[in-house]
Amino acid sequence: xxxxxxxxxxxxxxxxxxxxxxxxxxxxxxxxxxxxxxxxxxxxxxxxxxxxxxxxxxxxxxxxxxxxxxxxxxxxxxxxxxxxxxxxxxxxxxxxxxxxxxxxxxxxxxxxxxxxxxxxxxxxxxxxxxxxxxxxxxxxxxxxxxxxxxxxxxxxxxxxxxxxxxxxxxxxxxxxxxxxxxxxxxxxxxxxxxxxxxxxxxxxxxxxxxxxxxxxxxxxxxxxxxxxxxxxxxxxxx
Ligand code: ADP
Ligand code: MG
Numbered sequence: 001x002x003x004x005x006x007x008x009x010x011x012x013x014x015x016x017x018x019x020x021x022x023x024x025x026x027x028x029x030x031x032x033x034x035x036x037x038x039x040x041x042x043x044x045x046x047x048x049x050x051x052x053x054x055x056x057x058x059x060x061x062x063x064x065x066x067x068x069x070x071x072x073x074x075x076x077x078x079x080x081x082x083x084x085x086x087x088x089x090x091x092x093x094x095x096x097x098x099x100x101x102x103x104x105x106x107x108x109x110x111x112x113x114x115x116x117x118x119x120x121x122x123x124x125x126x127x128x129x130x131x132x133x134x135x136x137x138x139x140x141x142x143x144x145x146x147x148x149x150x151x152x153x154x155x156x157x158x159x160x161x162x163x164x165x166x167x168x169x170x171x172x173x174x175x176x177x178x179x180x181x182x183x184x185x186x187x188x189x190x191x192x193x194x195x196x197x198x199x200x201x202x203x204x205x206x207x208x209x210x211x212x213x214x215x216x217x218x219x220x221x222x223x224x225x226x227x228x229x230x231x232x233x234x235x236x237x238x
Contacts, residue, residue, distance in 0.1 A: 001028045002063045002076060002153030002186045004049060009058035011044055011210075018044050020210040021058070026188065026203065028063075031180050034190045035197040035233070036207035042190040043158055045207070049188060050079045050156050062154060073103075078147035079156040082163060084139045086131040093118070093127040096145040110149075117148040120182060121175075137168045144179070157189040161196070173200055194234055198222070206230050 004026040011019035019041050026032040034042045047053035049060065051072030060068045067075050086095050096117055097110045105113075118124045121141040131139055140160060147155055157176070161169045177200055180187050191197055197204050198218045206213040206221065206229075214226040218234075225231035 003028045003061075004032075004154060004186060004188070005059075005061040006049075007059040007061075009045075009048065009060065010056045011041070011048060011053065012056045018210050019048070019056075022210075022212050024205055024212065024215055026186060028186055029184050030202045031177070031187045031189065031200060032203045032205065033197040033201035034188065034205050034207060035192065035194065036213075037233075038192055040207045041210045042192070042207055046079075046156050046158055046188060046190050049154070050077055051075050052079070076153040077156055078150045078152035078154075079158065080140075080143050080147050080160050082159040084131075084143040086139060086142055088131050090130070091127065092123060092129050092131070092134070092142050092145075095131065095142050096123075096149055099146055100149055113149040113151070114145075117145040120148065120179060121145050135168075136164050137172055140164065140172060141175075144176075148179075148183070153185060155183075155185055155187045157187065159190055159192070162191075162193075169196075176200065198234065204234075206233060 006022055006024055008021050008023055009019060010021050034045060036042055044053060048055050051070060055068055062075055093114055097114045100110045100113065118127055121144060123141055123145060126134065126138060161172050164172060173196060189200060201218055203215065204218060204221055205215050208229055214221060214230045221230060221234045225234060
């Protein structure tokens with residue numbers, strides 16, 4: 001079980017308060033989207049769940065365990081970033097398996113997990129290529145593959161599609177939703193794109209200036225927005 005719970009979580013950078021006491025729970029297997037305008041704190045909140053950023057105060061639980069001060073590699077989470085940061089000199093296969101080699105998994109296990117991820121992401125014909133020989137969408141699939149091989153209970157995505165063109169974004173949205181159904185993992189997905197939020201989410205957390213404006217399903221937010229900010233920010237439901 002990998003439910004995620006935040007209790008009164010805050011973040012200050014110096015004297016600047018960036019996250020101002022947020023509370024919410026994400027159920028095991030849920031697809032939760034953080035949405036809000038640029039600079040509202042989405043990445044900071046996600047990075048705190050990942051353990052890449054210290055929580056200033058409050059509490060974080062994953063799967064019922066207190067993770068507030070646990071290191072990023074011991075939280076059972078894997079993050080997919082907007083910039084793919086693939087290793088240019090390595091093949092697709094080696095890029096996908098890289099993290100597992102670093103953590104000392106044996107060759108056969110790495111190969112098995114790599115092949116499984118490649119199959120899920122339709123990367124099998126491309127395993128011998130280098131990143132420079134891939135399209136933007138294929139590169140982003142490799143980045144997702146690197147997360148899958150770690151068998152995380154929670155996937156964290158920070159605007160993974162914002163470097164892709166519009167048509168490819170639509171296709172990758174569908175692929176990530178399919179992946180969510182196949183893996184049955186908890187996923188937290190950050191975007192500033194309302195359409196992405198409305199079409200992909202089970203639950204949406206609407207953020208503004210470091211605070212939660214509203215939490216709900218796409219339909220709830222659409223039909224019963226708490227305020228004008230939410231109403232203005234949310235588009236139409238799927
Ligand atoms: P979003 O992802 O929603 O665009 P961020 O979480 O990146 O927003 O940033 C929220 C606020 O925190 C912004 O005002 C940003 O400038 C500030 N911020 C983010 N990271 C740092 C940092 N390491 N040091 C100081 N301020 C930061
Ligand atoms: Mg961001």
